[in-house]
Amino acid sequence: MDVWIVLTPILKVLLYLAGLAVVGTKLFDLHFSKFQTIDNMEYCNFLSKKSCLYGLIISVGMIFSIAGNLGGEFLSILDPIILELALTSKAGYATIFALIGFTLTVISARYELVSLKFLGWLGIGFVLLSFIYTGHSQKSGILAQILLLFHLICVAFWLGSFFPLYNMCSSANTSNLHLIAHRFGIIAIFYLVVLIISGGSFAYILMNDISLLFDTSYGNAFLIKMSLVSLLFLFGALNKFKNVPLIKNEPTVGSMQLKKSIRIEMYIALLILSSTSILTTSMTLPMGG
DSSP: OOHHHHHHHHHHHHHHHHHHHHHHHHHHHHHHTTTOOHHHHHHHHHHHHHHHHHHHHHHHHHHHHHHHHHHSSGGGGGOHHHHHHHHTSHHHHHHHHHHHHHHHHHHHHHHOOGGGHHHHHHHHHHHHHHHHSSSHHHHTOHHHHHHHHHHHHHHHHHHHTHHHHHHHTTSSOHHHHHHHHHHHHHHHHHHHHHHHHHHHHHHHHHHOOTTHHHHSHHHHHHHHHHHHHHHHHHHHHHIIIIIHHHHHHSHHHHHHHHHHHHHHHHHHHHHHHHHHHHHHHTOOOGGGO
C-alpha cells in the first residue's frame, strides 16, 4: 500500500489543528484580551507559539507528502527534481503560504512588540490563504473561496477557543471564567450564523444537487460530518444555557462541568477535522465537480 495514502490525510488533519489553533487563539485574544487574567494571556501566547512551531514542522512534512504522491514512491522525497515539482505545484504553494504564515505569527508572538503585531495578523492571513488556495474551493471559483474563507474564520474562532477556555476551567478565578464564557456564548451566535450560511452555500456550490448527499460516497461522508457538527452545536447550547450559568451559582461544579463538556467537544472536533481531511484529500467531488 502507498504510505502517502495514509500519511497525507493525517498530515492534513494535523495542519488543520495547528492552523485553526493559531487563528482561533488570535481571534480569542482579539475578543477577550481585556477580560483575561495574566496567566491565561500567557497561556494563549504559549499556545500560539507552540501551534506555530508544530505548524512549521507539519508544513515541511506536507511538502514531502506532495513529493511522495508525485513520485509514487517513498524515496521520491529525496529526489530534487520531484521536490522542485512539489514546491511549484498549487499544493506546494499552499504549503509555502502556511510556512510563511506560521513563521510571521510565531515572530509576533515571541517578541510581543507593538510594532510587530501587524506581522501576527499578516501571518494569520497567510495561514488562511493556504487553506483556500488549493482543493475543491479553488476549482469552484472565487465565490467558493470567499465562502470557505468566512467559514474557516468562524470554525477557527469556535474550535480555537476550546484550549483557552479549557485552561481557564482549572483556574481559581471563576468570576473571570464566567464573564468570558458568557460573552463567548453571545459572540458565538454571530459566528454560528455566518458559519452555517457560508458552509451551506459552499456545499451547494460544490455539489449543486441535494440528492448527491444521499446518492454518492462524498455526499454520505459530508452528511456524517454535518451530523458531528450538529452534535458540537448541541454541546455548545448545553454550555450556554446550563454549564455557564452554573459557574455563577456553583463555581466549582460549573467549572468542572464546562471542562468536561469542552473535552468532549475537542474529541468531536477531531472527528470533524478528520472527515474534512478525507473529503479534501481522498475523495473526489460527485459528477467530477
